[in-house]
Amino acid sequence: AQSVTQLDSHVSVSEGTPVLLRCNYSSSYSPSLFWYVQHPNKGLQLLLKYTSAATLVKGINGFEAEFKKSETSFHLTKPSAHMSDAAEYFCVVRDNYGQNFVFGPGTRLSVLP
Amino acid sequence: KAGVTQTPRYLIKTRGQQVTLSCSPISGHRSVSWYQQTPGQGLQFLFEYFSETQRNKGNFPGRFSGRQFSNSRSEMNVSTLELGDSALYLCASSSGQGVIDTQYFGPGTRLTVL
Numbered sequence: 001a002q003s004v005t006q007l008d009s010h011v012s013v014s015e016g017t018p019v020l021l022r023c024n025y026s027s028s029y030s031p032s033l034f035w036y037v038q039h040p041n042k043g044l045q046l047l048l049k050y051t052s053a054a055t056l057v058k059g060i061n062g063f064e065a066e067f068k069k070s071e072t073s074f075h076l077t078k079p080s081a082h083m084s085d086a087a088e089y090f091c092v093v094r095d096n097y098g099q100n101f102v103f104g105p106g107t108r109l110s111v112l113p
Numbered sequence: 114k115a116g117v118t119q120t121p122r123y124l125i126k127t128r129g130q131q132v133t134l135s136c137s138p139i140s141g142h143r144s145v146s147w148y149q150q151t152p153g154q155g156l157q158f159l160f161e162y163f164s165e166t167q168r169n170k171g172n173f174p175g176r177f178s179g180r181q182f183s184n185s186r187s188e189m190n191v192s193t194l195e196l197g198d199s200a201l202y203l204c205a206s207s208s209g210q211g212v213i214d215t216q217y218f219g220p221g222t223r224l225t226v227l
Contacts, residue, residue: 044218100169103156
């Protein structure tokens with residue numbers, strides 16, 4: 001069965017500094033991995049997805065994530081945080097033989113001026 | 114393409130009542146999934162419908178049910194509402210097939226049970 005661990009429930013960074021949101025997954029088969037962002041009282045927006053084409057995935061708003069099979073990780077990064085990045089971020093796994101999307105518990109990102 | 118739409122956006126009900134939420138997926142998508150989001154439990158999967166059939170189901174009581182119509186629109190029903198059912202209910206649509214299937218979410222319906 002798949003599972004997702006987001007190691008930090010809350011991350012706080014200063015505007016203009018790098019962002020690192022950590023995600024580790026467990027999957028029996030080759031997975032698809034996703035990062036979604038949720039701003040307050042809004043639905044979830046897809047940031048990026050990994051589907052085995054390339055290990056470094058670029059998404060919207062300057063975010064990117066690297067798939068590391070040996071570490072079963074899919075950490076989300078951004079070189080320079082912006083105030084508008086403050087939101088909840090969810091890592092999601094779906095194995096390519098299963099059908100369910102499994103969500104991590106989320107990481108709340110705060111950006112300080 | 115229009116995105117996923119959910120109606121109504123906000124709903125206030127009292128305990129014991131029932132409620133029906135609606136979701137219209139992206140055109141061409143055949144899969145609709147429902148999630149419940151609460152501060153304490155996070156995002157929890159309710160069920161998924163694909164081509165009018167329930168394909169997957171989460172661990173929720175039978176008070177939570179759903180259906181999907183031939184145009185892929187889906188409804189979710191909660192009967193005998195409890196205070197703990199207060200939550201943001203999110204609908205996601207996808208093609209439902211293939212290894213690069215991706216879910217796209219609607220804005221959610223905020224249900225408050227008094």
